Amino acid sequence: MTGILEYLGRLAEGLVLHTGRMGTMLFQAFMWLFVPPFKFRNLFRQMEFVGVKSMFVVILTGSFTGMVLALQSYNALRRFGAESLVGPTVALSMTRELGPVLTGLMVTGRAGSAMATELGTMRVTEQIDALAAMAVNPIKYLVTPRLLAGVLMLPVLTVIADFVGIVGGYVIGVRVLNINPGTFIGRIMDFVKVEDIFNGLIKSVFFGLILTLVACYNGYHASGGAEGVGRATTVTVVLSSVLILVFDYFLTSIMFSS
Amino acid sequence: MIEIVDLKKSFNGKKVLDGVNLKIERGKITVIIGRSGEGKSVLLKHIIGLLKPDSGSIYLDGIDITKLDEKELNRIRRRFGMLFQGSALFDSMTVEENVAFPLVEHTDLPMEEIRAVVREKLRLVGLVGVEKMMPADLSGGMKKRVALARAIAMDPEIVLFDEPTTGLDPIMSDAIARLILDTQRNLHTTYVVITHDIPLTYKIADCVAMLHQGKIIECGTVEEIRRTSNPVVRQFLEGRAEGPIKVA
Numbered sequence: 001m002t003g004i005l006e007y008l009g010r011l012a013e014g015l016v017l018h019t020g021r022m023g024t025m026l027f028q029a030f031m032w033l034f035v036p037p038f039k040f041r042n043l044f045r046q047m048e049f050v051g052v053k054s055m056f057v058v059i060l061t062g063s064f065t066g067m068v069l070a071l072q073s074y075n076a077l078r079r080f081g082a083e084s085l086v087g088p089t090v091a092l093s094m095t096r097e098l099g100p101v102l103t104g105l106m107v108t109g110r111a112g113s114a115m116a117t118e119l120g121t122m123r124v125t126e127q128i129d130a131l132a133a134m135a136v137n138p139i140k141y142l143v144t145p146r147l148l149a150g151v152l153m154l155p156v157l158t159v160i161a162d163f164v165g166i167v168g169g170y171v172i173g174v175r176v177l178n179i180n181p182g183t184f185i186g187r188i189m190d191f192v193k194v195e196d197i198f199n200g201l202i203k204s205v206f207f208g209l210i211l212t213l214v215a216c217y218n219g220y221h222a223s224g225g226a227e228g229v230g231r232a233t234t235v236t237v238v239l240s241s242v243l244i245l246v247f248d249y250f251l252t253s254i255m256f257s258s
Numbered sequence: 259m260i261e262i263v264d265l266k267k268s269f270n271g272k273k274v275l276d277g278v279n280l281k282i283e284r285g286k287i288t289v290i291i292g293r294s295g296e297g298k299s300v301l302l303k304h305i306i307g308l309l310k311p312d313s314g315s316i317y318l319d320g321i322d323i324t325k326l327d328e329k330e331l332n333r334i335r336r337r338f339g340m341l342f343q344g345s346a347l348f349d350s351m352t353v354e355e356n357v358a359f360p361l362v363e364h365t366d367l368p369m370e371e372i373r374a375v376v377r378e379k380l381r382l383v384g385l386v387g388v389e390k391m392m393p394a395d396l397s398g399g400m401k402k403r404v405a406l407a408r409a410i411a412m413d414p415e416i417v418l419f420d421e422p423t424t425g426l427d428p429i430m431s432d433a434i435a436r437l438i439l440d441t442q443r444n445l446h447t448t449y450v451v452i453t454h455d456i457p458l459t460y461k462i463a464d465c466v467a468m469l470h471q472g473k474i475i476e477c478g479t480v481e482e483i484r485r486t487s488n489p490v491v492r493q494f495l496e497g498r499a500e501g502p503i504k505v506a
């Protein structure tokens with residue numbers, strides 16, 4: 001019994017400690033955003049890294065998700081003779097929920113893990129110390145552009161995921177399930193509001209921040225050689241995936257409740 | 259002048275520096291020797307403010323750098339160059355970008371001029387035509403020399419070298435010794451060199467300090483150090499496994 005309490009205590013302590021330190025890193029990275037000189041080259045490189053590296057996998061998962069949504073919703077809606085609602089079901093699921101969440105998870109796997117590995121390697125091979133020794137602030141140089149790239153690129157990737165998801169749904173719905181194309185598009189127009197897309201994009205901004213912050217934090221504080229870097233990468237993928245899903249719930253309950 | 263006063267540092271309860279006192283003269287080459295794991299690299303990292311001591315001070319021209327905040331520290335760090343023991347080259351950048359890094363970050367020089375400086379520094383360390391290579395494609399000794407070029411790229415007033423010749427062949431080691439001597443004389447810089455390389459020590463040192471069990475146990479000119487009666491220092495310089503220092 002005391003063993004469990006002790007364990008829970010240590011868990012809570014670790015949670016508070018890491019949350020606090022992550023918050024501090026976020027705050028510092030944010031403050032450095034306003035301190036010149038601004039090196040846009042660094043930012044563009046990270047935007048390219050986050051955007052391009054994950055583009056293919058986002059398109060792939062987005063389109064297949066749209067396709068399977070069309071199949072599943074068709075099977076369900078047909079019982080009520082409501083096949084015409086397949087379009088809006090796919091579109092709303094993608095824009096509100098699956099576009100941002102899947103993009104967040106995929107970018108975590110592709111770019112977040114790579115960021116943690118890169119920064120972790122830089123930490124254990126003293127490259128981060130070398131930056132500091134050369135009077136360059138490592139948070140400004142390494143963390144700020146990565147967080148910014150996440151916040152800027154995730155909405156872009158999410159729009160792509162939403163789009164290819166709906167296209168995938170259209171292809172299955174119209175070509176395979178023989179729903180009238182006019183109906184498919186028309187009903188989407190009736191049901192999906194700009195707000196749905198917008199709220200999904202807000203989510204993706206949070207997810208971009210979460211996954212880059214978790215990656216930077218774990219990489220930056222890696223220790224213990226190659227093994228430590230591996231650990232940082234694993235923790236990054238697990239933690240930011242969980243956080244994305246948890247935040248998704250709360251963001252949904254805030255944004256779509258009214 | 260750098261004055262280290264009663265510097266103490268422990269990691270996880272393990273004492274590494276236990277009251278280090280050392281004066282590093284301006285415009286001189288100070289060599290710090292000592293056994294592996296004695297805390298030489300840790301001491302060097304304190305001098306440039308990468309580590310904070312548990313207690314004690316480091317005065318640079320009378321200012322205690324251990325008390326400075328990040329901004330003031332960075333102003334002081336621009337006067338320093340540092341060669342890390344493991345080179346610490348940025349592996350996402352080419353050799354040229356690595357050496358150019360401090361110049362790009364801290365000067366407004368046009369790119370052609372920076373390139374010229376880089377080429378010159380690389381030539382000094384005996385590297386020609388490697389500008390476009392990535393650090394991962396270099397040998398250990400080449401990495402060390404690129405890192406050396408980066409450390410002196412800004413012609414800093416004070417350079418900290420952590421084992422500049424480890425991993426180099428004897429001919430290259432001598433070339434590095436000459437490079438250290440020449441650049442130091444020409445620019446009147448203050449050099450602090452950590453090394454296990456006794457021939458190098460004799461070639462370049464104005465002053466030798468030995469770190470042992472967390473303290474500087476001996477400090478003096480090469481002549482003084484060679485004539486020392488301290489058995490620990492003698493054993494180290496002569497490289498004997500028998501003596502007051504036990505291997506196991």
Ligand SMILES: Nc1ncnc2c1ncn2[C@@H]1O[C@H](COP(=O)(O)OP(=O)(O)OP(=O)(O)O)[C@@H](O)[C@H]1O
Nearest residue numbers: 269270274292293294295296297298299300301343
């Ligand atoms: N960041 C750190 N965390 C914990 N312990 C550390 C850290 N840095 C150094 N140490 C410990 O401090 C001691 C001294 O390390 P240091 O690297 O200064 O040795 P050194 O004298 O430079 O040895 P070498 O000649 O092999 O390079 C070692 O026992 C090392 O384990």
Ligand SMILES: [Mg+2]
Nearest residue numbers: 298299343420
């Ligand atoms: Mg060392």
